[in-house]
Amino acid sequence: MKKQIDLQQFPAGNLPARILMGPGPSMVDPRVYQAMAAPLVGHLDPEFVHLMDRTQELLRYTFRTENKLTIPVSGTGSAAMEASIANSVEPGTPVLICINGYFGERLADMAKRYGGDVSTIHRPWGEVFTPSEIEQALREKPAKVVAIVHAETSTGAEQPLDEIAKIVHNHGAILIVDAVTSLGGVPLSVDEIGIDICYSGTQKCISAPPGLGPITFNERALNLMQSRKAPVTSWYLDMSLVQAYWGPNRTYHHTAPITMNYALYEALRIIAEEGIENRWARHRANSEMFWEGLEDLNLKCFIPKEHRLTSLCTIQIPEGVDDAAVRKSLLEDYNIEISGGLGSLKGKIWRVGLMGYTSRKENILLLLAALKKILYK
Numbered sequence: 001m002k003k004q005i006d007l008q009q010f011p012a013g014n015l016p017a018r019i020l021m022g023p024g025p026s027m028v029d030p031r032v033y034q035a036m037a038a039p040l041v042g043h044l045d046p047e048f049v050h051l052m053d054r055t056q057e058l059l060r061y062t063f064r065t066e067n068k069l070t071i072p073v074s075g076t077g078s079a080a081m082e083a084s085i086a087n088s089v090e091p092g093t094p095v096l097i098c099i100n101g102y103f104g105e106r107l108a109d110m111a112k113r114y115g116g117d118v119s120t121i122h123r124p125w126g127e128v129f130t131p132s133e134i135e136q137a138l139r140e141k142p143a144k145v146v147a148i149v150h151a152e153t154s155t156g157a158e159q160p161l162d163e164i165a166k167i168v169h170n171h172g173a174i175l176i177v178d179a180v181t182s183l184g185g186v187p188l189s190v191d192e193i194g195i196d197i198c199y200s201g202t203q204k205c206i207s208a209p210p211g212l213g214p215i216t217f218n219e220r221a222l223n224l225m226q227s228r229k230a231p232v233t234s235w236y237l238d239m240s241l242v243q244a245y246w247g248p249n250r251t252y253h254h255t256a257p258i259t260m261n262y263a264l265y266e267a268l269r270i271i272a273e274e275g276i277e278n279r280w281a282r283h284r285a286n287s288e289m290f291w292e293g294l295e296d297l298n299l300k301c302f303i304p305k306e307h308r309l310t311s312l313c314t315i316q317i318p319e320g321v322d323d324a325a326v327r328k329s330l331l332e333d334y335n336i337e338i339s340g341g342l343g344s345l346k347g348k349i350w351r352v353g354l355m356g357y358t359s360r361k362e363n364i365l366l367l368l369a370a371l372k373k374i375l376y377k
């Protein structure tokens with residue numbers, strides 16, 4: 001056991017203020033940092049209870065839903081992902097997962113861990129599913145739960161969601177949609193599309209720090225959850241318990257991360273102030289400016305324009321260019337973080353997040369100028 005700590009070896013954190021243009025976390029509006037500096041109140045303090053209620057209302061606005069059960073899960077986007085699976089899947093539940101990237105694979109992994117009888121359909125990374133492919137899969141093997149990723153952060157592809165919900169419902173299943181990299185940046189209307197469970201994370205287009213996972217359940221999802229035979233395997237993510245904590249009785253379940261909820265509340269206020277549709281339009285306009293700038297630099301996007309996300313852009317790394325060296329120079333010489341590819345796309349693409357507070361012209365112009373210097377010096 002160490003008797004004494006030499007404080008010389010433990011300087012204050014002093015972390016740099018980076019320009020965060022990776023796949024998350026995105027940059028945080030100073031107003032959100034300011035909100036986080038407020039003193040803690042108790043998690044059952046009447047003022048905090050009001051803040052919880054207002055947060056739920058602003059989340060409904062952001063998700064475009066009337067769903068009563070709309071809350072932030074205490075945990076990151078992955079916790080919300082796991083909550084969607086844990087509550088809808090029990091041992092033996094037939095599940096269909098659509099996999100065209102890293103996060104589809106994670107969904108399948110989770111569904112298996114909760115005992116689901118999991119089938120998968122696949123598309124090469126970067127491509128998207130057609131509604132008829134999903135219909136075909138459900139005809140071959142019925143499922144009770146279907147999950148798909150709206151914004152696949154590993155590839156930069158946007159999955160069109162039209163028609164899918166109707167097909168899934170016609171086959172007696174519920175639809176789970178991962179909106180971690182789309183909510184608050186890319187057009188998404190939960191009720192209009194007919195999504196039954198939709199979840200996200202605070203650190204992407206919502207532009208708060210990582211730590212909460214907004215999620216919403218409609219009646220169809222609640223009915224499936226009520227018909228379960230086995231209790232939810234995860235105690236922490238069991239929505240029948242968590243719901244009581246966020247509902248009018250405030251039955252103690254866990255202590256909500258108070259400061260994170262201050263952050264989310266302010267971030268959602270900023271979204272409402274801008275207007276969700278305006279926010280979608282800003283993400284598109286700024287991304288289009290970025291795409292044009294890339295073209296001027298002779299850089300090619302990995303995803304064709306029609307399925308290209310406006311929150312995350314993947315760029316093909318040109319032949320002979322050193323992936324790691326470029327990212328290192330961006331970080332060390334220009335203070336900009338971007339990210340490399342995952343899995344089979346490692347070394348092949350860069351991933352640039354243009355989410356929330358990051359999606360501003362000054363950041364885009366700076367990144368383009370830095371890329372020009374590095375690539376054509």
Ligand SMILES: *Cc1c(COP(=O)(O)O)cnc(C)c1O
Binds near residue numbers: 079103151153202210
């Ligand atoms: C980031 C991400 C997640 C996981 O969120 P964390 O906050 O990292 O836990 C899940 N799905 C998608 C599509 C993501 O981009």
